[in-house]
Amino acid sequence: MPLLYEKRGYVGILTLSRPEARNAWCAEFHAGLQEQLPRLEDDPEIRCVVLTGDEKGGAFSAGADLKNPRTHTESSAAHFIEELPRRRRLSPIMMLADFAKPVVAAVNGYAIGIGCILTYCCDLIVASERAEWRLPQVALGILSP
Amino acid sequence: MAPAAGRPRHSLALGFPLKADEAYRVGLAQWLVPHPELMAKTMEVAEHIASLPPLAARLAKESVNSGFDVPLSEVANVDLYRFMALEQTEDKSEGHRAWRERRKPQFKGR
Numbered sequence: 001m002p003l004l005y006e007k008r009g010y011v012g013i014l015t016l017s018r019p020e021a022r023n024a025w026c027a028e029f030h031a032g033l034q035e036q037l038p039r040l041e042d043d044p045e046i047r048c049v050v051l052t053g054d055e056k057g058g059a060f061s062a063g064a065d066l067k068n069p070r071t072h073t074e075s076s077a078a079h080f081i082e083e084l085p086r087r088r089r090l091s092p093i094m095m096l097a098d099f100a101k102p103v104v105a106a107v108n109g110y111a112i113g114i115g116c117i118l119t120y121c122c123d124l125i126v127a128s129e130r131a132e133w134r135l136p137q138v139a140l141g142i143l144s145p
Numbered sequence: 146m147a148p149a150a151g152r153p154r155h156s157l158a159l160g161f162p163l164k165a166d167e168a169y170r171v172g173l174a175q176w177l178v179p180h181p182e183l184m185a186k187t188m189e190v191a192e193h194i195a196s197l198p199p200l201a202a203r204l205a206k207e208s209v210n211s212g213f214d215v216p217l218s219e220v221a222n223v224d225l226y227r228f229m230a231l232e233q234t235e236d237k238s239e240g241h242r243a244w245r246e247r248r249k250p251q252f253k254g255r
Binding site: 008009050102116125144 | 157158159160162163164165166168169173174175176177178179180183184186187188190191192194195197199202203206207209210254
């Protein structure tokens with residue numbers, strides 16, 4: 001499971017783990033956060049969440065998986081518009097931004113694109129000297145939604 | 146998207162990288178540590194948060210996050226209700242009692 005979870009005392013640690021791709025985003029991260037965040041919110045044994053990138057990936061998250069030609073393609077504007085309500089309610093970004101308990105990001109390297117935005121949704125950030133934030137979307141012809 | 150400090154957000158959106166030292170300087174990151182110390186520092190921060198009475202921690206977060214883009218008086222007004230709700234909790238009594246008795250509190254999350 002690419003989204004790793006570990007409980008240490010009252011702290012739940014979520015780790016983005018795709019070391020072969022510098023922890024680049026994938027559907028499993030998306031689904032993993034959608035599943036884990038509500039669970040952590042409801043768990044009385046969890047008082048704080050930590051979000052970080054797998055050290056073996058050498059980054060927090062390299063962002064969208066640009067090697068995949070299907071990344072950033074929507075079937076149509078109509079499909080996109082119809083999906084907006086679900087996207088607003090269920091996007092991991094929205095879920096993290098609305099998360100009831102404090103979230104600490106441990107930024108261990110590059111936080112690119114969606115990786116960068118994820119850190120914005122956290123309450124506190126601990127940065128390694130290797131941390132670096134980038135939003136390459138504009139150069140790729142899109143925006144960061 | 147979203148808050149954080151003004152200037153680095155705009156330069157970021159136009160593709161300029163934001164390195165760790167500047168991120169710390171502008172307040173995007175609250176702590177900056179040598180790489181090998183990252184997880185130890187993070188757990189120190191997380192464990193401090195985890196030692197807080199959970200309901201007060203939740204509402205402190207909510208209060209701060211709701212306050213970025215609205216007048217202070219609005220947040221202060223809602224804070225009255227947060228305050229009232231927390232006053233009803235057992236953890237509030239325990240927190241105050243532990244302080245008077247000079248001991249570590251035991252919070253229950255209610």
